[in-house]
Amino acid sequence: GAGVSQSPRYKVAKRGQDVALRCDPISGHVSLFWYQQALGQGPEFLTYFQNEAQLDKSGLPSDRFFAERPEGSVSTLKIQRTQQEDSAVYLCASSLQGWADTQYFGPGTRLTVL
Amino acid sequence: DAKTTQPPSMDCAEGRAANLPCNHSTISGNEYVYWYRQIHSQGPQYIIHGLKNNETNEMASLIITEDRKSSTLILPHATLRDTAVYYCIVNPAGANSKLTFGKGITLSVRP
Numbered sequence: 001g002a003g004v005s006q007s008p009r010y011k012v013a014k015r016g017q018d019v020a021l022r023c024d025p026i027s028g029h030v031s032l033f034w035y036q037q038a039l040g041q042g043p044e045f046l047t048y049f050q051n052e053a054q055l056d057k058s059g060l061p062s063d064r065f066f067a068e069r070p071e072g073s074v075s076t077l078k079i080q081r082t083q084q085e086d087s088a089v090y091l092c093a094s095s096l097q098g099w100a101d102t103q104y105f106g107p108g109t110r111l112t113v114l
Numbered sequence: 115d116a117k118t119t120q121p122p123s124m125d126c127a128e129g130r131a132a133n134l135p136c137n138h139s140t141i142s143g144n145e146y147v148y149w150y151r152q153i154h155s156q157g158p159q160y161i162i163h164g165l166k167n168n169e170t171n172e173m174a175s176l177i178i179t180e181d182r183k184s185s186t187l188i189l190p191h192a193t194l195r196d197t198a199v200y201y202c203i204v205n206p207a208g209a210n211s212k213l214t215f216g217k218g219i220t221l222s223v224r225p
Contacts, residue, residue, distance in 0.1 A: 042217055042218055093157070102160045105159070107157050
């Protein structure tokens with residue numbers, strides 16, 4: 001079956017631009033996670049949704065980062081006024097229930113801020 | 115901060131067993147050991163997890179020491195496609211906690 005999909009796969013933005021990254025989780029998965037992966041590092045947690053509720057946003061690095069999942073399925077990660085340090089791969093994962101379940105990851109969106 | 119320590123890299127010959135070590139000396143009683151791997155330009159992939167008993171699935175085996183302070187992921191017959199970064203993660207099951215990946219260990223399988 002279909003896995004987690006993310007779009008776009010690659011995004012180049014000029015510093016100061018706003019970007020929106022989309023995640024389509026596996027159908028029926030209740031939980032959705034966003035992670036940020038800098039070059040040469042492991043992924044780092046950004047935020048977590050259970051259905052449409054954002055239960056944990058402790059990893060969002062600044063108020064320029066905003067995530068939503070209004071209908072409990074597709075999620076969008078928005079970054080306002082992008083900075084060079086925002087350049088990274090943004091990974092989305094979903095799981096059937098909560099934290100205890102296996103997380104299935106998408107291929108990621110590689111964001112490059114010039 | 116990651117609760118696990120892994121060497122930065124290792125290699126093994128194709129067809130041989132790859133034994134990937136992980137130290138988690140501060141693991142709590144309710145925390146599981148998870149292993150994920152990340153092949154270049156892909157998202158992480160779940161491999162296996164365990165609490166205290168050894169576990170085996172179609173991908174790998176997980177050996178956890180009796181004191182649970184360390185574990186070993188075993189790929190019984192490594193192939194070139196197993197070249198990846200392998201992450202050992204300690205995570206409470208059933209609790210709302212994020213995956214803390216650390217830097218992982220880069221496994222290179224040579225022909």
